[in-house]
Amino acid sequence: MNIFTGTxxxxxxxxxxxxxxxxxxxxxxxxxxxxxxxxxKQEQKELKMSVEQPVQRQQVSTISNDRTETLExxxxxxxxxxxxxxxxxxxKTDVHKKRTxxxxxxxxxxxxxTKSSFDAQSVEEVKAFLINEGYEIxxxxxxxxMSSIDISLFKSGKLKTGELxxxxxxxxxxxxxxIPLIDSIRILAKQSTNPNKRKIYERIVYDLxxxxxxSKALENQNNVFPRLLINMVKTSEMTGDLPTTxxxxxxxxxxxxxxxxxxxxxxxxxxxxxxxxxxxVIFCLVYxxxxxxxxYADQEAALPAITQFxxxxxxxxxxxxxxxxxxxxxxxxxxxxLFQNIKSFRRSVxxxxxxxxxxxKIIIYNEVTMFTKTFASLLNHSxxxxxxxxxxxxxxxxxxxxxxxxxxxxxxxxxxxxxxSFRGQWAFPIVAYEMLVTGESxxxxxxxxxxxxxxxxxxxxxSISAVKSLIEPxxxxxxxxxxxxxxxxxxxxxxxxxxxxx
Numbered sequence: 169m170n171i172f173t174g175t176x177x178x179x180x181x182x183x184x185x186x187x188x189x190x191x192x193x194x195x196x197x198x199x200x201x202x203x204x205x206x207x208x209k210q211e212q213k214e215l216k217m218s219v220e221q222p223v224q225r226q227q228v229s230t231i232s233n234d235r236t237e238t239l240e241x242x243x244x245x246x247x248x249x250x251x252x253x254x255x256x257x258x259x260k261t262d263v264h265k266k267r268t269x270x271x272x273x274x275x276x277x278x279x280x281x282t283k284s285s286f287d288a289q290s291v292e293e294v295k296a297f298l299i300n301e302g303y304e305i306x307x308x309x310x311x312x313x314m315s316s317i318d319i320s321l322f323k324s325g326k327l328k329t330g331e332l333x334x335x336x337x338x339x340x341x342x343x344x345x346x347i348p349l350i351d352s353i354r355i356l357a358k359q360s361t362n363p364n365k366r367k368i369y370e371r372i373v374y375d376l377x378x379x380x381x382x383s384k385a386l387e388n389q390n391n392v393f394p395r396l397l398i399n400m401v402k403t404s405e406m407t408g409d410l411p412t413t414x415x416x417x418x419x420x421x422x423x424x425x426x427x428x429x430x431x432x433x434x435x436x437x438x439x440x441x442x443x444x445x446x447x448x449v450i451f452c453l454v455y456x457x458x459x460x461x462x463x464y465a466d467q468e469a470a471l472p473a474i475t476q477f478x479x480x481x482x483x484x485x486x487x488x489x490x491x492x493x494x495x496x497x498x499x500x501x502x503x504x505x506l507f508q509n510i511k512s513f514r515r516s517v518x519x520x521x522x523x524x525x526x527x528x529k530i531i532i533y534n535e536v537t538m539f540t541k542t543f544a545s546l547l548n549h550s551x552x553x554x555x556x557x558x559x560x561x562x563x564x565x566x567x568x569x570x571x572x573x574x575x576x577x578x579x580x581x582x583x584x585x586x587x588x589s590f591r592g593q594w595a596f597p598i599v600a601y602e603m604l605v606t607g608e609s610x611x612x613x614x615x616x617x618x619x620x621x622x623x624x625x626x627x628x629x630x631s632i633s634a635v636k637s638l639i640e641p642x643x644x645x646x647x648x649x650x651x652x653x654x655x656x657x658x659x660x661x662x663x664x665x666x667x668x669x670x
Contacts, residue, residue, distance in 0.1 A: 269311040270294045274303035276358075284363040285311065286370060297374050301354070327368065327392060329425045336397075336418035340411045349410070350376045368392055381405055396542060396563050403549050413549065420545055427534070427628065434632040438639035445647040450485065452654045457482040460658045471661050478657035515567035522568065522595060526635055533628035535566050536600055541621040547614035554580055568595045586613075600624065 267287040272294060274282050282303070288294045294308055327335065335356055342352035350373060357369035368389060375385035383402035386393045397417055404413035461479050464471060471479065485492070506513045522528045522535075539560065546556040554577065561573040576589040587605045590596050600620045607616025 270308050271311050272298060272308045273306040274298055275306060276303060281306070284366045284370070286367060286374075297370070297377070300377065301370075301373070327365070329421050329428070331365075332393075332397075333418045333421040333425060336414045336421070340414035340418065343411045343414070349382060382410070394563065396545075396559060399551070399555075399559050400545065400549060403551055407550070416545065416549075420541065423541070423625075424538070427537070427625065430629060431530075431534075431632055434636045435639075438636055438643060441640065442643045442646070445643055445650070448647065449650045449654070452651065453478070453482045454486050454489070457654065457658065458486065460661075464661050472657075474653075475657040475661050478654060511567060515571075518567055526631075526638065530628065530631045530635065532595060532597070533624045533631055535564075535569055535595070536597065537621050537624045537628055539564070539569060540600065540617040540624070544614050544617035544621060547617065553586065572596065597624075 267289055269285050269287050270291060271283070271285045276282060286294050286297065288297070291308055291310065295305060298305055298308075338356060339349070339352050342355065343349060347355075353369050353372050353376070357366050357373060360366040360369060371389060372382075372385045375388055376382065380388070383398055383405055386398045386401060390398065400413055400417055401410070404410045457478055461482070464475075507517060508514075518531075522531045542560060542563065543556060546559060547553070551559070557573050557577050557580070561570055561577070564570050564573065572589060572593055572595070576586055579589045580586070585608060587601065587608055590601050590604055593601075603616045603620050604613070607613035610616075
């Protein structure tokens, strides 16, 4: 009897084990509750279909503000109804559920074919969105993750600083002209020729239609939009002045782009000249010197020390150039991985760069400019100082300044002043520190930070011009010395050969 009883309980446990894993409880009451929740999810799906089917029957060719508002009201009312019936029911879109990329082909109101992709949890979600946007669907297919190499790996979907600045300017202009935010972003999506960029704006439109606010829609794509922009938009939604904030952020990113372009343009010419100089030296060593070496070997001439040294370098480069290139690439990859993944290594390298005689000032001036400009923007939008420091710590890539910011947060938590954490910091110039103290004591910290940013931005430009002026003559001297050394090592044996002939 005990054998049959034990067998019965064993089989029962085996059958009930999967249910334990799903429900986390072995009681029948929990299982019945789970079945009730499943039925309520099915009811939500039917309600969702009742929202999407009328939208699919519309098949309109233009964007209608009334249609969008109606869809928003239906989605919100249905979600609210479901929430009242089941408080634990998930919202319409589960952000924790993995999305699938769907490739679609649609026609617009003038018959133009558009191809792009959209990340969604189901094909019905894509259909509802596209029909709501006034498109005629040609095809929708789910992209297989391992079927082929995704072309998006080679086309960046992240907005560049210049593109982001221009998009913010457009949004501010459209909103001030009386165009609703959602329609303004629709315009940005329609004018995007890059499918990856188009998908970014379409994702924002979808989030806005489903009831999310603008800052939340940006935050859902935090790998695309900067954290500073997300927080500034969130602040502007509380104050109700979104267009002004968008314009100010556009100016902010425009100034960053101008600074970056100025640095690139200033260093481009010296970099090209230096690269050409190195290539000329390598060409002389690899192709020119071996010809003379063969001639000297035929004449059995005695080579001076300078020529032997040059011939040795030439032979080493000619025989081992593949290994040299491989080692350089390997070191570059190792350096990049260490810099990105190891904080202590990154901090040591940044400290070394910032303490270089001439180039260190450029890095320090740029970091101070970005820090004070961002800090001023946050303060001028009434963001709390503690919140501002937390945002700055997340958007800064410099470990030295991150450490200063974290010390500032600790100081503020103890009731201290901001200036206490910046006192005596070698990476924060004394002029900037004194203006920080003045702004803190007078209550005009935001204005002072703007002045510090303007001052060090000008110093940054002047430092770049000075480096450019320094690199050009150094490059010319390097080329002259290197080529002259090679020519001298080649010519000297000729005199000894002519002497023996004479």
